Amino acid sequence: MDVPFRSALRDIGPPSWRDGAAAMRGLLQRHHWGLALLSLPVVASVVLPVGYLILRGLGAGEEAVEYLLSARTLTIVGNSLALAVAVAVAAAALGVPFAWLTTRTTLPFRRVWLVAGLLTMVIPSYLGAIAFVEVFGPVGALRDVLAPLGVHRLPSIYGFFGTWIVLTLYTFPYVALPVRAALLRIDPAQEEAARMLGMNRWRAFFRVTLPQLRPALAAGVLLSMLYTLSDFGVVMVLRYNAFTRAIYTTYNSTFDRERAALLALMLIALTAVLVWIERRAGRQVTTYRHQGQTARKSPPVPLGRWTIPGVILCAGLVLTGVGVPVLVLSGWAFNPNLTSPIPLELELLVAQSVGVSAFTAVFVAVSGTPIALLASRSASRISRLIVGASYFGNVLPGLVVGLALVYFAANYLPFIYQTIPLLVLGYGVRFLPYSVSATRSALSMISPRLNEAARTLGCSEIEATRRITFPLARAGVFAGMALVALSAMKELPTTLLLAPIGFKNLVTRLWTGYEAATFALVGWPGLLLLASSAVTLLILLWQED
Amino acid sequence: MFKSRVFVLILAALVMSVLPASAQEEGESLVVYSGRNETLIAPILAQFTEETGVAVQVVYGDTAAVANQILEEGANSPADVYIGQDAGALGALSKAGALAPLPSDVLERVPDVFKSQQGEWVGLSARARVLVYNPTEVEALGLELPQSILDLTKPEYAGLVGWAPANASFQSNVTAMRVLLGDDVTAKWLADMVANGAVSYGSSNTNLNRAVASGEVVLGITNHYYMHNLKKQDPALNLEQTVFPAGDPGSLVNVAGAGVLATSAKPGLAQRLILYLLGSNAQTYFTEQTSEYPLVDGIAVNPALIPLDSIVQPEIDLSDLDDLQTTLAMIEASGALDQ
Structure with a gap:
């Protein structure tokens, strides 16, 4: 659900944190091992549950192999891969034109489309799926509109088709963003040279520009695949038997917990392969530019008669991705005829959502600081291992993190099992990297000269850090915390698995209402989650400025 | 820019706001694991709390999943009462030794066909x-x-x-x-x-x-x-x-039913909840609000339902559904x- 948009944004403003790191070096040299020790509990909370999952899976013994190779398992693998590839291809087909239109052309309201397009990235996709069923489903609004025209049955939104459409709508920004960043970096001189040598604009784009976009495109495509693999809400709502749905139904409706663990392990393996490919692709980014020059800004391409199709494409994406959930959820929220046998208790839900998210943000900021400091050192193998492990929780599907923690805590940590701290730990494992990378880039903005000046004026190393570095890094750190809090607030699968007894927040209430078709319980929680997504976007934009 | 002191204060307030909800409340309380959907069972549990002052905390999930969770938790399970939406899951828990025998004042309220032969669970509604x-x-x-x-x-x-x-x-x-x-x-x-x-x-x-x-x-x-x-x-x-x-x-014809966990530290209170759910108030709720058949005598059945005695059931004992x-x-x- 919340695959790292940090890493999608990575290309926009590559933090040159080396300078800041230099300022920390003296401090780190002395406290390196201390930092590593401080980081270990966080890393352990990722590694141990997953390790336990492996033990449980292996506990099935020889049956495990048989099960992993069974027709059912292979079908699930096939379903997941087919969906991931289809979504990635469609996301690229939409994301590249979207990026180009909003970056390099005279398209009207470019900024508006861009920002609204980014909004689809932060909206929880399960809201999109629920809203889509309401509009395009078998009893949906669209059928009512078309009924006078004699349309009785719409093609089913359930299964592959609907899942593919919805996931594409909510993942195309993962392609559009890196591609946009690459477009901004590319030197227009080459395209101009190609034009002068007689190519028309299209040929120049395909022969000169597109090849340079390839690394960014590859990164975006892999991100959208990762997102698809980890998505839980959309495949549940639209009933497509991808991994996460199969794991959840196996966990929920069989007594065979080893099988859920085995399926989860396969999903981890698949994810790991994709991450490995992504990391390799990320390393190959090269842009060709005349030595010693910065890129000129390209003059915008006049769209002419292509203006209207361009606007239709952008507006279509934005209106379906953002407009449909807003309309549907408002319809439920403001419909006085909808009733529910249980009260909505919106104030309580907001308090629980916000409170636990704030708790998570504090927890993550505190436990993430030693990792961020270690990351800026990045010299030893140990520290790279620790930083790598801390990122692992973020690429793992939330369902798998939840499952691993449930199994582990029920057996070994009964004192935090079914408590808010376990839920917070689950969120922490997933969203730690947002905070770590925000802290890292905040540190990078600080010139080492300031610390050196403080040192010459008689401050100790630690005092200089406390009085100079931390105050300057504060705004960035807080922004990272806010991102963590907002991500935790809308998280679905981990919440479903780890919510303690009697706990209810916006997400759990919305899901209960959706499952019981009691839409009075879905409207307001959904709208508030949409609003929190808008805040997420504002913070991301502020961070990147 | 953030005003850090204000920010920290707000944060502290937010974190504090969850703590009361998570802390154990004063007075008597029960933990219920429910395989029935919250919209069907929460209103009557709320009435129980209102009338008795006993707080009820509930875990909701699918019937098999919640039964499964109890087995996974074993002796660590915080559950006092299990409410399932069918006799099969109740039977499976009973077979696994997870349920404690119920006293006769609970059992005698329900006809034999709608309760466990071992006396470890009772039906609440059919x-x-x-x-x-x-x-x-x-x-x-x-x-x-x-x-x-x-x-x-x-x-x-x-x-x-x-x-x-x-x-x-x-x-x-x-x-x-x-x-x-x-x-x-x-x-x-x-x-x-x-x-x-x-x-x-x-x-x-x-x-x-x-x-x-x-x-x-x-x-x-x-x-x-x-x-x-x-x-x-x-x-x-x-x-x-x-x-x-x-x-x-x-x-x-199956039942939604309940049993008391063998690991519960409060069996008396747990039985009281089950007795309440077999009382006329709750039984009327089950037939009027959730449109089910009441299981105790003297409750008027919701007239919209197909009369229970007109359904010819297969020859089966609900206690045999435990596999x-x-x-x-x-x-x-x-x-x-x-x-």
Whole structure:
């Protein structure tokens, strides 16, 4: 659900944190091992549950192999891969034109489309799926509109088709963003040279520009695949038997917990392969530019008669991705005829959502600081291992993190099992990297000269850090915390698995209402989650400025 | 820029705001693990708290999942009471030794056919397995309604039948079929249903009933009360129901029931909750609000329901439905969950 948009944004403003790191070096040299020790509990909370999952899976013994190779398992693998590839291809087909239109052309309201397009990235996709069923489903609004025209049955939104459409709508920004960043970096001189040598604009784009976009495109495509693999809400709502749905139904409706663990392990393996490919692709980014020059800004391409199709494409994406959930959820929220046998208790839900998210943000900021400091050192193998492990929780599907923690805590940590701290730990494992990378880039903005000046004026190393570095890094750190809090607030699968007894927040209430078709319980929680997504976007934009 | 001191203060306030909710409340309290949906059971639990002052904290989930969770937790389980939506999961827990015997003042309130032979769980309300159908579509397609659950695998119903194979009531029905017809016949029926294009609605009977009403599928096998509850919201719903005749395995009458956990530290309080759920207030709630059949004498049955004595049940003892594990493995192997 919340695959790292940090890493999608990575290309926009590559933090040159080396300078800041230099300022920390003296401090780190002395406290390196201390930092590593401080980081270990966080890393352990990722590694141990997953390790336990492996033990449980292996506990099935020889049956495990048989099960992993069974027709059912292979079908699930096939379903997941087919969906991931289809979504990635469609996301690229939409994301590249979207990026180009909003970056390099005279398209009207470019900024508006861009920002609204980014909004689809932060909206929880399960809201999109629920809203889509309401509009395009078998009893949906669209059928009512078309009924006078004699349309009785719409093609089913359930299964592959609907899942593919919805996931594409909510993942195309993962392609559009890196591609946009690459477009901004590319030197227009080459395209101009190609034009002068007689190519028309299209040929120049395909022969000169597109090849340079390839690394960014590859990164975006892999991100959208990762997102698809980890998505839980959309495949549940639209009933497509991808991994996460199969794991959840196996966990929920069989007594065979080893099988859920085995399926989860396969999903981890698949994810790991994709991450490995992504990391390799990320390393190959090269842009060709005349030595010693910065890129000129390209003059915008006049769209002419292509203006209207361009606007239709952008507006279509934005209106379906953002407009449909807003309309549907408002319809439920403001419909006085909808009733529910249980009260909505919106104030309580907001308090629980916000409170636990704030708790998570504090927890993550505190436990993430030693990792961020270690990351800026990045010299030893140990520290790279620790930083790598801390990122692992973020690429793992939330369902798998939840499952691993449930199994582990029920057996070994009964004192935090079914408590808010376990839920917070689950969120922490997933969203730690947002905070770590925000802290890292905040540190990078600080010139080492300031610390050196403080040192010459008689401050100790630690005092200089406390009085100079931390105050300057504060705004960035807080922004990272806010991102963590907002991500935790809308998280679905981990919440479903780890919510303690009697706990209810916006997400759990919305899901209960959706499952019981009691839409009075879905409207307001959904709208508030949409609003929190808008805040997420504002913070991301502020961070990147 | 953030004003850091204000920010920290706000943060502290927010964190504090969750703590009271998570802390144990003063006074008596019970932990209930419920396989019944919150919208069906929470109102009556709230009334219990209101009348007795005993706070009730509830874990909600699918019936099998919650039973499974109790087994996974073992001696660590915080649960005092388990409420399941079918006899099968209750029987499975009892068989695993997770339930404690109930006292006679609880047991004697419920007729023998609706409680455990070992006295470890009691039914709270009864529900009938029915066939729901969309009358418009049935007429348009010129369909004859099937006379047995076994007929649903016939080619004329291909692609028209919906079911909820992850739902505990369905699972119990499958266990009943295994008891009545044997494992081979049942496994073949499941496979034939999948091959005949039965459409899965996961664990949600609500979504199944809505789908039938919309014409997405034409027939559905489900519990009787979903139709009644949906029609309360929308009386014009295009949905009818009927019972398979003559003791068909598809016309099982099952119970939603409860038991006290063997590991509970508060068995007395837990039994008090179950007694309350068998009291006239709760029994009236079950028939009026959730459209089920009450199980204790002297409660007026909701007149919208098919009279219970007109349903010819198959010859089966609900206590024999405790082999849930085999049933679940069979359903999984059939591919029904993957549709």
